[in-house]
Amino acid sequence: MLLLSGVLLAAGSFAGGATQRMAAESINLHDLSLRVLVDGELIMTPNVQLLPTRTAYVSIGSPGEVVYTLTLDIIEHVADAPADATGLQMVLWRGGVGGGEMLLDSVMVIDSRTIARAASEGRSPSVRIGGSTKASVEIELVSHAVLESDATVVATQATCKAARALSASSSDCCSAKCKDGSTNSLSCCGAYRCCGCGVCCSVP
Numbered sequence: 001m002l003l004l005s006g007v008l009l010a011a012g013s014f015a016g017g018a019t020q021r022m023a024a025e026s027i028n029l030h031d032l033s034l035r036v037l038v039d040g041e042l043i044m045t046p047n048v049q050l051l052p053t054r055t056a057y058v059s060i061g062s063p064g065e066v067v068y069t070l071t072l073d074i075i076e077h078v079a080d081a082p083a084d085a086t087g088l089q090m091v092l093w094r095g096g097v098g099g100g101e102m103l104l105d106s107v108m109v110i111d112s113r114t115i116a117r118a119a120s121e122g123r124s125p126s127v128r129i130g131g132s133t134k135a136s137v138e139i140e141l142v143s144h145a146v147l148e149s150d151a152t153v154v155a156t157q158a159t160c161k162a163a164r165a166l167s168a169s170s171s172d173c174c175s176a177k178c179k180d181g182s183t184n185s186l187s188c189c190g191a192y193r194c195c196g197c198g199v200c201c202s203v204p
Contacts, residue, residue, distance in 0.1 A: 026148050026149065027051065027148070027149055028051075028052065028146050028147070028148060028149075029049045029050065029051060029146070029147045029148070029149045029192055030049070030050055030051075030052065030074050030086070030144065030145075030146055030147075031047070031048075031049050031143070031144070031145045031146070031147050032046075032047070032048050032049075032050070032072070032088070032141070032143070032144050033045070033046070033047045033141075033142035033143040033144075034046055034047075034048075034070075034139055034140065034141060034142060035124070035138075035139070035140040035142055036068070036070060036092065036137075036138075036139050036140075037137070037138045037139075037140075038068070038092075038094075038103065038135050038136070038137055039135050039136050040136065043060070043068050044058070044060045044068060044070065044196055044197070045142075045196060045197075046058045046060075046070065046194060046195065046196040047194070047195040047196065047200075048072060048188070048191050048193070048194050048195075049147070049191060049192040049193040049194075050072055050074060050190070050191045050192060051074070051192065052074040052075075052076050054073075054190050054191075055071055055072070055073050055190050056071065056072045056073075056188070056189070056190045056191035056194070057069060057070070057071050057072075057097065057173075057187075057188070057189040057190055057191075058070045058071075058072070058186070058187070058188055058191070058194055058196065059096075059186070059187040059188075060178070060184050060185070060186055060187075060196055060197055061184055061185070062182070062183045062184045062185060065183075065184075066094065066095075067094075067095055067096065067100075068092065068093065068094060069092070069093040069095065069096055069097055069100065070090065070091070070092050070093075070139075071089075071090070071091045071092075071093075071097060072088065072089070072090055072191075073088070073089035074086060074087070074088065074089075075087030075088070075089060075107065078107075078109055081109050081111060082111045082112070082113060084111050084112055085109050085110065085111035086109075086110045086111070086144070087107050087108070087109055087110070088107065088108045088109075088110060088141075089106075089107050090104065090105075090106055090107070090108065090127065090139055091104065091105045092104040092105075092137060092139070094135070101134075103134055103135050103137050104127070104137040104139065106127045106139075107127075108125060108126075108127050108139070108141060110125065110141060110144050115144075123140075124140040124141055124142055125140070125141045126138055126139060126140040126141065127139050149192070172189060172190060172203055173187065173188060173189040173190075173203065174187075174188050174189075174194070174201035174202060174203050175187040175188070175201060176199040176200070176201040177199065178196075178197035178198055178199055179197065179198035179199050180197045180198040182197065184197055186199055186201060188201055188203065189203075190203075191203065
């Protein structure tokens with residue numbers, strides 16, 4: 001989840017300054033598609049565009065029913081990992097963040113060797129956790145791409161401090177009713193854009 005006479009020197013300095021400004025005005029977005037399974041049941045398939053400096057929160061569920069909330073953080077520099085590795089910190093809650101049951105707290109290391117090895121075995125990179133007291137959880141990485149975006153647009157979006165169930169009252173959250181035949185809603189905070197259950201929403 002780069003001179004010869006005074007005239008040429010001045011032109012070169014101008015071009016260099018322009019290049020630096022362009023670099024300063026762009027920022028990387030990590031585009032991630034995931035599959036989240038709990039006790040073998042597929043509970044969400046989010047596609048999230050997130051920044052390396054922010055925590056994203058994605059919730060799917062309906063009021064009065066079970067709600068699952070996934071928090072995502074990009075780790076750009078992973079210790080003891082290949083140079084091209086990106087870390088993805090994932091925490092899955094049954095319920096809201098802090099007020100529900102934490103089912104998984106793990107880091108997936110994404111790099112070309114891991115992806116190639118998983119592909120050779122006919123699977124997607126994933127993290128799994130299971131136990132006698134908690135649910136069996138698996139999160140699969142379907143795809144990962146790094147996109148360049150305009151930093152002046154991204155900078156207007158503040159980090160969401162917390163995601164509470166399906167509330168999207170904060171100015172840095174968005175929500176949409178699912179279009180997968182269920183009564184669920186998708187809620188997204190802290191991300192640039194979220195999709196899931198047949199709908200997408202973008203943080204205003």
